Amino acid sequence: MNKSVISWALYDWGNSAFATTVMAGFFPLFFKQYWSAGSDVTASTFQLGLANSLASLLIIFIAPALGAIADQGGARKGFLYACTLLGAGMTGGLYCVAQGEWLLAALLYVGGSSGFFASLIFYDALLVAVATPERYDRVSALGFALGYLGGGLLFALNVAMTLQPHWFGLADAAAAVRVSFLTVALWWGLFTLPLAFWVPEPPGGGRRGLAAVADGFRQLRATFHEVRRLRHIGLFLLGYWCYIDAVDTIIRMAVDYGLAIGLPAESLIVALLITQFVGFPAAVLFGRLGERLGPRTGIYIAIVVYCLVVLWAARMETAAEFYLLAVVIGLVQGGIQSLSRSLYARLIPADKSAEFFGFYNMLGKFAAVIGPILVGWVSLASGEPRLSLLSLLVLFALGAWFLSRVNIEQGTRMARELE
Structure with a gap:
């Protein structure tokens, strides 16, 4: 792996702290x-789902246009x-929010999430600048693997801060959590620097300022027609839309679901740490699997495993089961994400990578509008959070x-x- 590949992957090491912590x-x-504090548990679940969905809606409206403008202006970085500045800044602002x-x-979280999701458009688009097509699977997997490791290491430190706040000179666990939001902002910014120095900017259309904006919107209209004409990109995006909806919903709502069915908060945090450190070697192995068997086969394997997880989680009772899940x-989590990214990179023109990855992230986030609200609404309407999980099976099946x-x-x- 050369310096540009490692520098690109280290951005995932940095921004994954937002996804984990x-x-x-x-x-x-x-x-x-x-x-x-003091609100009904089902009402707070609905509010959390609504905040997640609002952040996704913002990306839906801006992602393709931002990608097209960045391509035209050669301004992906x-x-x-x-x-990154938006996401890290809003995350650090959570430190200042008082109880109640x-x-x-929720508003700061929406801003931080919007910065996080939007940054992925340009990060994903830079994959074509650091790797050749035959290396996409391995390099994409390296990014996710380092993301799991980097995000997991900071999360482990943050968990230690909450369990033993006096070791860090903090008053209590609540103060430790608030300081953790500051550490995420700093971590994210720090590990953006290698990408800034050593990842090349792919050539754009040579336009700047308002000319790049105008050309970007013209190119966006043309690409809408291309996506409709390029059948294989459209089919992939529909499939991705369905199965990543279910995956993102599981990621975002897992802790809330565990609390709702009565599992202790400490057990849920330990389970998240387990996922991070298992995900590091697993993502690397999925990259090798994609090279050997093909990325589609790897995605199928992950979908089958996720379906079994949903069926099991719907009847889960103990913290030990949560750990095993x-x-x-x-x-499989890093595998389905990394192989989806590398498969899509094969299907799109390299000189329009940011724009096409804008569509990719737009559909991923459009799916995430439906999933969290669906889980929250079914939980609120039925009073039984377990029922909401089974709807995810339909999304996995449609995606496959x-x-x-x-x-x-x-398509390639x-x-x-x-x-």
Whole structure:
């Protein structure tokens, strides 16, 4: 692996701290027990789902346009820096939110999530700048693997801070959680620096300022027509839309679900740490699996495992079961994400990578609008959180079916012809 590949992957090491400490770990826990103190448990679940969905809606409206403008202006890295500043800044702002101020916490979380999701458009688009097509699977998997390791290491430190706050000169666990949000912001910013120095900016259309914006929107209209015409990209995006909805919902709502069925908060945090450290070697292995068997086969394997996880989780009773499910999810979570990214990179023109990855992230986040609200609404309407999980099986099945209709060889050939 050369310097540019490692530098690119280290951005995942940095920004994954938001996904672990904030999105999957402390925010849902702190939101329910501190910022929504005194509220009904089902109401706070619905509020959390709504905040997640609002962040996704923002990305839906801006992702393709941002990608097209970045392609035209050769500004993928510049857009990534702006999104990182937004995400890290809003995350650090959570430190200042007092107990009971759930609305302010939710708004800052929406801002932080929007910066995080938008940065992924440009990070994913830079894959084509650091790797050749035959290396996409391995390099994409390296990014996710380092993300699990880096995010897991900071999360482990943050967990230690909450369990033993006096070791760190903090008053109590609540103070430790608030300081953890600051550490995420600093960690994210620090590990953006290698990408800034050693990852090349792919050439753009040579336009700047308002000209790049105008050209970007013109290119966006043309790409809408291309996506409709390029059948294999469209089928892949439909499949991805379905199965990643279910995956993202499991990631975002796992801690809230565990609390709702009565599992202790400490057990849920330990389970998240297990997932992170299992995910590190598993993501690397899935990259090798993608090279050997093909990325689609690897995605199918992950979908089958996720379906078994959902069926098991719907009847789960003990923290030990939650731990075991965390191990199983860790084995496939990075794999389904990394192989989806590398398969899509094969199907798109390299010179329009940010724009096409804008569509990719838009559909992923559009799916995430439905999933969290669906889980929250079913839980609220039925009073039984377990019932909401089974709806995810339909999404996994639809995703696998659409994916089976993609002709990867033909799609790759058409993408090269468009460059």
